[in-house]
Amino acid sequence: MLVFEKTFLAEEIEQLIEKYGNARSALLPILQEIQSKHRYISDYAQQEVARHLSIQPVEVYSVISFYAFLNSEPKGRNIVRVCKTISCDMKNKISIVKAIERELGIKMGETTDDNKFTIEYTNCLGLCDEGPAMGINEQVFTKLTPETAVKHLHEVVG
Amino acid sequence: MEKTKERNGKVLFSNYSLGEGVRKALSLSRDDILFEVKDSKLKGRGGAGFPVSTKWMLAAAAIAEEKYVICNADEGEPGTFKDRVLLVEYPELVFEGMIIAGYAIGAKNGIVYLRGEYEYIRKSLEDFLEQMRKDNLLGKNILNKEGFDFDIKIFLGSAAYICGEETALIESLEGNRGEARNRPPYPVNTGFNGMPTSVNNVETLGCIPHIILNGGEWYNTLGTEKSSGTKLFSVSGDCEKPDVYEWEWGITINELLEKVGAKNTKAVQVGGASGICVPKSQFDRKISYEDIPTGGSIIIFDENRDMLKVLKNFMEFFVEESCGQCTPCRIGNTKLLEGVEMIENEEYTFSYLNKLKDLGKTMQVASKCGLGQSSPNSFLSILENFKDEIFSHEAGVENGK
Amino acid sequence: MENKKNGRAPVSQKPHRIEKPEHPEQIGGSVRIQINEKELVVPLGTTILEACRDNQIHVPTLCHHDDLCIAGVCRVCVVEVENMRTLQASCAFPITAPIKINTATPMVRKARKHIIDLLLSEHYGECYSCFRNNNCELQTLAKEYGVDHYNFGHIEKPKYKVDTSSFSVVRDMDKCVLCKRCIRTCIDLQEVGVLEAVGRGDETHIGTFLDKQLSDVICINCGQCINRCPTGALRANDPRDEIWEAIDNPKKHVVIQTAPSPRAAIGEEFGLEAGHSMTGELNTAMRRIGFDKVFDTNFTADLTIMEEGTELILRLYNALVKGEDANKVPQFTSCSPGWVKYLEHFYPEYIDNLSSAKSPQQMFGAVIKTLYAQEANIDPADIVTVAVMPCSAKKFECNRPEMVDSGFKDVDYGLTTRELAQMIKETGIHLPELPKSEFDDPFGNASGAGLIFGATGGVMEAALRTVVELVTGGKVEDLFENANITPLRGFEGIRYVELPIAEVGEVPEMYKRYFDTWDWLKGATLKVAVAHGTANAKKVMEDIKAGGKFSECHFIEFMGCPGGCLGGGGQPIPTNATIRAKRAEAIYAEDEGLPIRKSHENPHIGYIYENFLTDGPCGHKSHELLHTTYTKRGEYIA
Numbered sequence A: 001m002l003v004f005e006k007t008f009l010a011e012e013i014e015q016l017i018e019k020y021g022n023a024r025s026a027l028l029p030i031l032q033e034i035q036s037k038h039r040y041i042s043d044y045a046q047q048e049v050a051r052h053l054s055i056q057p058v059e060v061y062s063v064i065s066f067y068a069f070l071n072s073e074p075k076g077r078n079i080v081r082v083c084k085t086i087s088c089d090m091k092n093k094i095s096i097v098k099a100i101e102r103e104l105g106i107k108m109g110e111t112t113d114d115n116k117f118t119i120e121y122t123n124c125l126g127l128c129d130e131g132p133a134m135g136i137n138e139q140v141f142t143k144l145t146p147e148t149a150v151k152h153l154h155e156v157v158g
Numbered sequence B: 001m002e003k004t005k006e007r008n009g010k011v012l013f014s015n016y017s018l019g020e021g022v023r024k025a026l027s028l029s030r031d032d033i034l035f036e037v038k039d040s041k042l043k044g045r046g047g048a049g050f051p052v053s054t055k056w057m058l059a060a061a062a063i064a065e066e067k068y069v070i071c072n073a074d075e076g077e078p079g080t081f082k083d084r085v086l087l088v089e090y091p092e093l094v095f096e097g098m099i100i101a102g103y104a105i106g107a108k109n110g111i112v113y114l115r116g117e118y119e120y121i122r123k124s125l126e127d128f129l130e131q132m133r134k135d136n137l138l139g140k141n142i143l144n145k146e147g148f149d150f151d152i153k154i155f156l157g158s159a160a161y162i163c164g165e166e167t168a169l170i171e172s173l174e175g176n177r178g179e180a181r182n183r184p185p186y187p188v189n190t191g192f193n194g195m196p197t198s199v200n201n202v203e204t205l206g207c208i209p210h211i212i213l214n215g216g217e218w219y220n221t222l223g224t225e226k227s228s229g230t231k232l233f234s235v236s237g238d239c240e241k242p243d244v245y246e247w248e249w250g251i252t253i254n255e256l257l258e259k260v261g262a263k264n265t266k267a268v269q270v271g272g273a274s275g276i277c278v279p280k281s282q283f284d285r286k287i288s289y290e291d292i293p294t295g296g297s298i299i300i301f302d303e304n305r306d307m308l309k310v311l312k313n314f315m316e317f318f319v320e321e322s323c324g325q326c327t328p329c330r331i332g333n334t335k336l337l338e339g340v341e342m343i344e345n346e347e348y349t350f351s352y353l354n355k356l357k358d359l360g361k362t363m364q365v366a367s368k369c370g371l372g373q374s375s376p377n378s379f380l381s382i383l384e385n386f387k388d389e390i391f392s393h394e395a396g397v398e399n400g401k
Numbered sequence C: 001m002e003n004k005k006n007g008r009a010p011v012s013q014k015p016h017r018i019e020k021p022e023h024p025e026q027i028g029g030s031v032r033i034q035i036n037e038k039e040l041v042v043p044l045g046t047t048i049l050e051a052c053r054d055n056q057i058h059v060p061t062l063c064h065h066d067d068l069c070i071a072g073v074c075r076v077c078v079v080e081v082e083n084m085r086t087l088q089a090s091c092a093f094p095i096t097a098p099i100k101i102n103t104a105t106p107m108v109r110k111a112r113k114h115i116i117d118l119l120l121s122e123h124y125g126e127c128y129s130c131f132r133n134n135n136c137e138l139q140t141l142a143k144e145y146g147v148d149h150y151n152f153g154h155i156e157k158p159k160y161k162v163d164t165s166s167f168s169v170v171r172d173m174d175k176c177v178l179c180k181r182c183i184r185t186c187i188d189l190q191e192v193g194v195l196e197a198v199g200r201g202d203e204t205h206i207g208t209f210l211d212k213q214l215s216d217v218i219c220i221n222c223g224q225c226i227n228r229c230p231t232g233a234l235r236a237n238d239p240r241d242e243i244w245e246a247i248d249n250p251k252k253h254v255v256i257q258t259a260p261s262p263r264a265a266i267g268e269e270f271g272l273e274a275g276h277s278m279t280g281e282l283n284t285a286m287r288r289i290g291f292d293k294v295f296d297t298n299f300t301a302d303l304t305i306m307e308e309g310t311e312l313i314l315r316l317y318n319a320l321v322k323g324e325d326a327n328k329v330p331q332f333t334s335c336s337p338g339w340v341k342y343l344e345h346f347y348p349e350y351i352d353n354l355s356s357a358k359s360p361q362q363m364f365g366a367v368i369k370t371l372y373a374q375e376a377n378i379d380p381a382d383i384v385t386v387a388v389m390p391c392s393a394k395k396f397e398c399n400r401p402e403m404v405d406s407g408f409k410d411v412d413y414g415l416t417t418r419e420l421a422q423m424i425k426e427t428g429i430h431l432p433e434l435p436k437s438e439f440d441d442p443f444g445n446a447s448g449a450g451l452i453f454g455a456t457g458g459v460m461e462a463a464l465r466t467v468v469e470l471v472t473g474g475k476v477e478d479l480f481e482n483a484n485i486t487p488l489r490g491f492e493g494i495r496y497v498e499l500p501i502a503e504v505g506e507v508p509e510m511y512k513r514y515f516d517t518w519d520w521l522k523g524a525t526l527k528v529a530v531a532h533g534t535a536n537a538k539k540v541m542e543d544i545k546a547g548g549k550f551s552e553c554h555f556i557e558f559m560g561c562p563g564g565c566l567g568g569g570g571q572p573i574p575t576n577a578t579i580r581a582k583r584a585e586a587i588y589a590e591d592e593g594l595p596i597r598k599s600h601e602n603p604h605i606g607y608i609y610e611n612f613l614t615d616g617p618c619g620h621k622s623h624e625l626l627h628t629t630y631t632k633r634g635e636y637i638a
Helices: A003-020 A024-038 A043-053 A057-066 A086-090 A093-104 A146-157 B020-026 B030-040 B052-061 B082-089 B091-105 B116-134 B166-173 B202-214 B216-221 B253-260 B307-321 B327-344 B350-366 B370-374 B376-385 B387-396 C048-054 C106-121 C137-144 C181-189 C224-228 C240-248 C260-270 C279-289 C297-322 C337-346 C348-353 C360-376 C393-397 C417-426 C448-454 C458-472 C534-545 C577-592 C603-611 C620-626
Strands: A078-083 A117-122 A134-136 A139-141 B068-073 B109-114 B151-156 B197-201 B230-237 B243-248 B265-270 B276-279 B297-302 C030-035 C038-043 C078-081 C100-102 C169-171 C196-198 C205-207 C234-236 C253-258 C293-296 C383-389 C413-416 C494-500 C525-532 C555-559
Touching (some): A003 A043, A093 A146, A139 B116, B068 B202, B091 B197, B197 B202, B276 B376, B307 B387, B327 B370, C048 C078, C253 C360, C260 C383, C260 C448, C297 C448, C337 C393, C360 C383, C360 C620, C494 C534
16 A cells, blocks of 8 residues: 555544544444445454554454455455345345356356446345345345346446 | 335325424323323334334433434345335334434434345435434434433444344444344444444334224234234235235235235245245234244245245245355254255155154254244245145156156 | 443343342342242352252253353253243343242253253264363263264364464364354453354354454464363464373473462363362472473462562653653563463553563563573473463464573463463373372472462562662561461452551662662652453553553553453363362462561572573663563554
8 A cells, every 4th residue: 555545544544533533432433434435344444443442453343344245355346245145045146146157258156357346246225125126336226137137237336 | 115005904005294293202201101101002014023022222321422223125035025115105104213212312323224126225314314304303402302312313224134134234333244232232222333223124213103093902903812903915926916005913814815916826925935934834924023024025936936946946046145154043944955955856754754754843942033033934834734735846756657 | 422332242241240138137138939849049140040040959051150251142041930831941031020940841852852952963073072071061961961972963074264374373263163252261351352153143253353263363362262162162272292292202401490380270171179279289280291391380380479579660760760761660460471462452652561570471571591401401492381371372472482581482382271280181090099298409499489480469479579668678477477468369359459658768779779768769669560350451451541540550450351360261160260269379388388488588589590590680681581561562553
């Protein structure tokens, strides 16, 4: 990480501390904001957050590794999450997955070379009545067909 | 988000206008509310079915500087989406339920733990809360009730099924891994930040304003003897009208299937992945605490479904979603999944499967929290109720098929 | 703002251990319960496990450890409580109501067996290739429950790479049972915070920050996690093979020094109760193993006192009289390498407060490869120095790049008490049966002051025995009965003692080049403190940072491990408060029986200053050989 990137990130985290405080209970909201902006929480960011919260970096890493929506490894700018739980599975989620994989030329769990997309599975999105469903970043898309799923991908990046 | 559909129900999906419940509640004493809730015999709607009045009375009796009302909006049970519908279409019920709970137990702080998957709902909820503050339904001296202050914050989860367990939820709120705590002490005594905390399900809280308006006795006239009131059902799977429905407790599976347009149904999973799988021969059973209790997830399987695949999907879910701290759940679920794969690959022996069933029973009693205690349910019920289908599976060649 | 700096355990899990009524005999202070149909009365808040243990009812445990906060995760200790649907973990269940408990119903027995079976199914490796063979809690449980085959299969390939990156601690996560004792040790007991649970579900494992190797994160090498690991997942980096090789090589002159704590504990490795001092037997054993010389680290502990004590006096003189370097007071002890590294990471701005005197281990290494080599006429290149230490951090210390002042690596190998016991066993010796023998000269004589270095407060007591006498010209015995400075003893986490200096004496010859009167100390009050375990050290350091009472101290003893060296990460397993107390008793008893109990009265110390370090304590020569520097490491993990 370049020096100015670090400075920038450090400032960003300071603002988050200002917003959420430095109690341990501020940890998740802080991590969520970093995640949503950068799509992952870098080792530097983890240590900065730990320092402000007076906890150890490994505790931050431990928490990140527990929650499916937090990452400590870089991801694409858009994270696509296809629900794999039973009702979506029964609505043929596999056809959605294959369509996306073909379209982006990567497999589930991978990131495109241009860093635009990471695609992965997720557990139940709570859209079982409207499956198959997927999320792209914070948005959700339901009653997908292979065709609409791919269309949504393109819409998101504009 | 707006109400997109007309919904009909006797309690939650009945007519209601914003503020009614709180207004009525504030005209009553705290004790009146606790007794009204007691008379309603309302039980927790998340699945465990703990009497709400007991929880509230314990929290009300606790003496502490701060108390908390937490709305558990971390529904993650496969096949459950009723809380989403309530939060999107009836947020006033949920928030007012929290305010009334706060009034009853003496709490000033409400927190909605919203699952990370529902982040897209957050904005509309925040806006709604802001409106309620303007209407003096939140904030200081609510509806001019001197000394009653209450406000609600939304806390977003980050995708962990286990955080629906109340103590894991509290751990998560405190910035930790969502690992269930040892109990006792219970949250009503030692909850968020060590303070007395009532954690209630979205639906449970949603019932409260109606109970306060119409009385606990009225609520208790609905449903069956041991299962008062109505229940929201999240129906998905093989049917024409998957949706959220409000029905009285005591509805039979047959009646339910009829209403949602399910045809050629072979099995119904009641209670999600952690529930039980009911075969056709038992469709006359009633959904109620007397017979089959549930948090409301109904997944319908028609004759074309492979029940072993269904089971595998469930077990994969638990292997990933176990928090990983206690032995029976962490390793036990892995072993059960391996068992399913053995069947799939025709590598099983019945004696080993019997060992696994036995293990499942240990998991039900020895796991630290409800996740591990209920995760073997589908393994046990599917292997028992669908053994003919599952174990005749492999005889294909000899039958010439 | 709420800041949970002190303690990570869920709040719900904290009160169980402490909030018991002060007077359980009073009304409401006790509960009447039944365990296995036996009527009992227990204080409110007692856990089921404690109630069982107090009444000689055996309940197996795995994640539970007396030193640590409650976890309740392994579920081995489950019992049946009447009217409860599920089994309850007895370690985590505080009794607050009259309940009926059954500890051995069929359901309980079956559940425990299942849990052990599950743990074994994922426990990679075979018992006979594990250093914890015969001292493994998982193995014991398997035996107790009659496991004779793997009910749920057995993992055939390792999942993890063994992490041998650290000089001190080796992590073999394939043997981990996820009891989290190491986490609770590292984060809660020591407040260092290297280890945490990582991942979720079947991927859960104990990891470091970003799963880096141990040498790349802020581990202070204290090894407390090793002492509390129930299996072989954590062990010290074992140099036995290299040491055997040196012993077997006729060209090598292999010298061993033993610290005070191993002798007080090594008997435990041979089945003795804690609290048997084995000094004489150990000397014989080390000779039989093949060490050419057996020396006593206590000798350089005495030397440390001379150097560190003089350094203290000089620091005080500089600060009080010359008005220089006031920030270098209080002086911190530097003999605990775990503590030193802790300070380098977490309080680097205070490294100037650390005594520059090397630890006794490192002083000895330097002395052996210079003075001893010269006197014995041996090429230091052919000398191999081994240090038996109660400590895993000593392995790191001897590998610090600056520890080469003799021109060679001053100490070649740090060997733990456990590893030495292993070498003794390999030699076919049963230690308790051996005849006693003395240490070798010329460093055979050590004082009791050097010996008590092994217990928390010991370094301070040893230092005061010397400093007080040098300054006042009187006898310590006149101030403290039998020269036992008892206010410094015990296991209270932090101790603080004030010692008024009413009278001063003659300035000893060796200090005359610095000053010729003690008048500047007359009427002063010497303020000292003792802290053991880095969690207590942290409290003291935070107080100093905030300008609290410890910032007014003149000298503070810090030990990285709870209990001091006797509770070190290289000591026999298991450990608990009772065991540590017994080891301390053994050390203090041995001190009391020694003819010389003050470092400055040790004639060999006099000899070394007369003939070798001729410019006296803290003189030029001793600075070259016996003092060192530290590194500001900081907390950032690259």
